[in-house]
Amino acid sequence: MNRVPLERKVLSENDKIAAELRARFHEHAVLCLNFISAPGSGKTSLLERTLEALPRDTRVAVLTGDIQTENDANRLKRAGFPVKQITTGGTCHLDARMIDKNIADWRLEEIDLLLIENVGNLVCPSSYDLGEDAKIVLLSVTEGEDKPLKYPSIFFKSELMILNKVDLLPYVSFDVALAEENARKVHPGMEIVRVSCTTREGLGSWLAWIERRRQSVRAAAAVADGAPVFAPALKTGC
């Protein structure tokens, strides 16, 4: 019996496509964000408010994933930006190949911000890299404060937690401090923004977060542009 060492990621095919996507996004200074939450936490509402509130010269594109229906795309199209619905037909997450296929006819040099709304699910999307700059997890105050402890993977892998529906706090027994403490137990130092998509409370902090990330993506693209030594440093085909 021979033992052959493999030592590579199970999802290396997905990760390879994701790495190529990330390199293309960086080359064109596109900030790509991957939104993940349980169904009903408010991903689509957050995107609606975000699209309305972004400066008009921001060139945004949206991919929205669901198992069935074009409902989310129809809601988001009202803002006038390019929106594409990915219906997975049953799959509980988006993968890098779906992103690659669905952006094929978009010109990345004409996009500043690519927002990807994943399928509502706190488990499976956490395994699949989509080439994003950051995963963002949403938790709403109508859920349990212990969700970060129950679903640690996605809270660990997300850079930012958006605590949504804070306008409902007077009516629900949700302990904000405890929820945030739980998120930071799983992910020490995690950034957290509290928002309400109904009253628009907190949207300013959220937009400021996006703007900070956009600036770093632009700065990185400019450095790569001006320093050709860096350009071929990305490994391919491994």
Place this chain on the structure above:
Amino acid sequence: MHEMGIASSILEAVANEERRHAGVRATRVGVRIGELAAIDPEALRFCFEVLVQGSEQDGLQLEIERVQRKHRCPDCKEEFVIRDYDFRCPRCGTVSVEFAAGDELELTFMEVSEDEPSSAGTKST
């Protein structure tokens, strides 16, 4: 529930390796799963068995190695297992947020038997 997709990725990787080493057949494959990988090992095993049954890879065994979350102490460099979200180093007491292990989803090895005499590819270990 994405373990079916993960199981199918494992089988695909094994089939690719078999093609690379002509004349060998995989009998066992090793997978390393961290506690933060969002994979249920039992569900993965179930999906794996369903997929291999009656397929060309019938009889292939899955060996799962589980990995606990570990942090590295910034002061004394000790690597320690995190239990109950307690990030204090058991050796020196420093709180460490430096992640060291626990989100793995990796193929580790493949055991193969040679189906037929072949000079291509494989080496004995």
